Amino acid sequence: MNDIWAEAMVEAFRDMMKHVALFFPKLLALVSFIVLGVVIGHAVKAVLQRLLKALRIDVLSERWGLQAALVKAGFKQPPSQIVGRLAFWIVFVIFLFMGVDALDLPATTGMMSQLLGFLPSVVAAGLLLLVGVLLANFFAETTLIATVNAQIQEARVIANLVRWGILLLTAAMVLTQLGIAKEIVIAAFSIIFGGVVLALSIALGLGGRNIARDALERRWRKTKEEPDDMAHL
Amino acid sequence: MGEWCVPETVRERLDGSEPADILVGLLTFNDKITSPGVAHDLAEGCARSFPQRRTLIVNCDAGSQDGTPQAIEQRLGAVTRFWTIRHPVVGASFKLMSESGVPGREQAVRILASVADKLNATACLVVDGNLKSVESTWPQLLVEPVLDKDVDCVLPWFRRNRYEGTLTNTLLAPLTRALYGKRIPYHLGGAYAFSRRFIRSMLLTQPWDEEIAQYGIDGWFTTMAVAQQVEVYRAGLGQRLHQAKPMGELSTVVAQAVGCVFHLMERYQEKWESVRGSVAVPTVGTPAELGGETGSVNVQRMVGGFLQGLRDLLPLWQVILSAETFQQVLELGVEETDHFRFPSGLWVQVVYDFALAYHDRLLHREHLLKALTPLYLGYTASFVIGTRAQDAELVEQEIERLADLFETMKPYLVQRWRWHDE
Numbered sequence: 001m002n003d004i005w006a007e008a009m010v011e012a013f014r015d016m017m018k019h020v021a022l023f024f025p026k027l028l029a030l031v032s033f034i035v036l037g038v039v040i041g042h043a044v045k046a047v048l049q050r051l052l053k054a055l056r057i058d059v060l061s062e063r064w065g066l067q068a069a070l071v072k073a074g075f076k077q078p079p080s081q082i083v084g085r086l087a088f089w090i091v092f093v094i095f096l097f098m099g100v101d102a103l104d105l106p107a108t109t110g111m112m113s114q115l116l117g118f119l120p121s122v123v124a125a126g127l128l129l130l131v132g133v134l135l136a137n138f139f140a141e142t143t144l145i146a147t148v149n150a151q152i153q154e155a156r157v158i159a160n161l162v163r164w165g166i167l168l169l170t171a172a173m174v175l176t177q178l179g180i181a182k183e184i185v186i187a188a189f190s191i192i193f194g195g196v197v198l199a200l201s202i203a204l205g206l207g208g209r210n211i212a213r214d215a216l217e218r219r220w221r222k223t224k225e226e227p228d229d230m231a232h233l
Numbered sequence: 234m235g236e237w238c239v240p241e242t243v244r245e246r247l248d249g250s251e252p253a254d255i256l257v258g259l260l261t262f263n264d265k266i267t268s269p270g271v272a273h274d275l276a277e278g279c280a281r282s283f284p285q286r287r288t289l290i291v292n293c294d295a296g297s298q299d300g301t302p303q304a305i306e307q308r309l310g311a312v313t314r315f316w317t318i319r320h321p322v323v324g325a326s327f328k329l330m331s332e333s334g335v336p337g338r339e340q341a342v343r344i345l346a347s348v349a350d351k352l353n354a355t356a357c358l359v360v361d362g363n364l365k366s367v368e369s370t371w372p373q374l375l376v377e378p379v380l381d382k383d384v385d386c387v388l389p390w391f392r393r394n395r396y397e398g399t400l401t402n403t404l405l406a407p408l409t410r411a412l413y414g415k416r417i418p419y420h421l422g423g424a425y426a427f428s429r430r431f432i433r434s435m436l437l438t439q440p441w442d443e444e445i446a447q448y449g450i451d452g453w454f455t456t457m458a459v460a461q462q463v464e465v466y467r468a469g470l471g472q473r474l475h476q477a478k479p480m481g482e483l484s485t486v487v488a489q490a491v492g493c494v495f496h497l498m499e500r501y502q503e504k505w506e507s508v509r510g511s512v513a514v515p516t517v518g519t520p521a522e523l524g525g526e527t528g529s530v531n532v533q534r535m536v537g538g539f540l541q542g543l544r545d546l547l548p549l550w551q552v553i554l555s556a557e558t559f560q561q562v563l564e565l566g567v568e569e570t571d572h573f574r575f576p577s578g579l580w581v582q583v584v585y586d587f588a589l590a591y592h593d594r595l596l597h598r599e600h601l602l603k604a605l606t607p608l609y610l611g612y613t614a615s616f617v618i619g620t621r622a623q624d625a626e627l628v629e630q631e632i633e634r635l636a637d638l639f640e641t642m643k644p645y646l647v648q649r650w651r652w653h654d655e
Binding site for chain 2: 067068069138141142144145146148149150151155230232233
């Protein structure tokens with residue numbers, strides 16, 4: 001009896017030690033991948049930042065007005081730093097998943113290949129989102145300034161419509177790119193966009209009929225009745 | 234030097250061509266009604282004032298559909314040496330606006346400068362073909378200083394009504410004067426004269442970037458003439474009457490004209506930073522005083538434009554203006570139209586803040602320049618309200634006071650410009 005008990009204990013202990021012995025290198029591999037991810041991520045970040053600085057990307061983006069647009073979109077750092085940080089996180093996440101994959105857990109099997117398969121879509125969606133936000137801000141600002149200079153009283157409303165129109169389109173494109181409920185997104189976008197246009201038409205046609213007529217009359221009369229022959233130059 | 238911009242046909246014509254002493258360039262685009270008379274008066278003026286000099290009249294045309302070059306040729310007859318060049322209109326030129334209404338104007342001036350250089354001309358006179366007030370005395374007024382007094386550049390000085398050229402009087406001219414220390418009228422377009430030296434060392438050798446094409450050549454060489462410390466004169470040419478052509482949206486006009494000055498501030502930073510005070514440039518002809526006529530001015534609409542800017546563009550102005558300036562601008566919104574006042578000191582601060590924001594690229598540059606329009610309307614409205622009961626002499630004094638203010642407040646600009654650069 002004692003022998004059987006001792007054997008069972010030893011067997012169990014040996015099994016556990018065997019598992020630990022088998023798992024420990026995998027854990028070590030995970031830690032190593034994390035450390036490597038941090039080191040290589042920082043190296044890639046530094047190299048990219050130097051390269052972008054050498055290419056004068058920050059100066060050029062300032063010259064093209066991209067820097068100001070980024071600030072408006074909530075990015076306070078220059079493009080070289082944003083790209084550097086993004087590169088760091090991409091490298092780090094790749095290494096992290098490699099480490100998790102190395103653990104060989106049933107739940108995480110194939111995670112790395114899935115991630116690598118999904119990564120291009122995520123990067124493309126991220127870029128789409130960035131470009132969409134930048135364009136939305138830029139065109140909203142262009143519209144606002146143009147309508148204010150044309151003395152259209154509803155300038156802010158028009159500018160906001162432009163901004164949200166572009167953002168809505170961007171959101172639909174990003175979700176489609178990520179493959180998240182494609183059909184629902186397209187249907188929702190069509191319904192919302194169509195709904196907004198219909199609501200505006202109805203609002204203008206019924207509720208705002210008089211306001212629209214007054215506004216048009218005001219503008220028409222302004223140009224017809226009050227010519228201003230000032231030469232500014 | 235700059236030969237690449239000369240069309241192939243002109244280059245062929247230039248080879249073996251007889252030199253000219255005076256090159257008269259006439260810029261046209263569908264100006265059949267006015268340009269033959271302008272060409273005739275200029276040819277007659279040159280023949281009378283400079284009988285010993287060889288004159289060549291060159292019509293730079295942007296592709297008129299009404300037979301302008303042929304009409305000029307017919308009017309001048311075979312006695313006058315006359316060339317026609319069709320200048321190209323490319324890229325940004327389409328967007329440019331000038332009172333001459335000639336697209337590709339900067340290309341035309343560059344071609345004229347190259348032709349004058351090739352033909353070894355001592356003086357080059359450039360005149361707009363849509364003018365109706367050209368007289369045969371103009372060649373003498375504009376070209377004589379170049380030929381006899383070794384002057385490099387003669388700028389036009391036109392007699393204008395009190396509220397004509399408000400952007401020029403309240404911003405372009407006083408800012409240029411404060412920056413470069415020379416009191417010039419800053420009248421864009423009309424007529425200019427250049428010396429051979431100015432053409433060779435300045436017009437053909439200066440870097441020619443996209444912004445210059447975007448903002449227009451008149452502001453460019455006017456600023457260059459005062460910034461480069463060359464001998465500049467102004468010629469009192471009387472009134473400028475011209476065949477009006479559409480000038481487009483006010484905000485575009487403001488962006489183009491002010492953008493030119495701001496852009497060149499960066500190029501000539503070392504020149505203007507140390508300049509203090511200003512001197513009047515010598516004048517030929519009768520000094521052009523301010524006319525008494527007011528014309529039709531809709532002050533209510535200008536105040537409305539400013540108030541709408543105050544309501545809708547505040548977030549942009551907050552980025553552009555300094556905290557102190559912004560606060561003062563905010564306080565302007567409470568006045569009734571008749572009592573509306575925009576203090577001159579505040580206007581100067583606004584202009585300097587916009588120049589600094591342009592330099593620092595705080596916003597997309599076109600947006601920034603166009604966001605100035607409501608503020609300009611506000612100041613102009615205040616200027617009109619404050620001076621409409623006064624006679625022309627007092628209005629002129631008011632403009633002079635504003636120019637002085639631009640000079641005295643220049644340290645505000647210089648300090649911040651340096652601070653932003655560090």
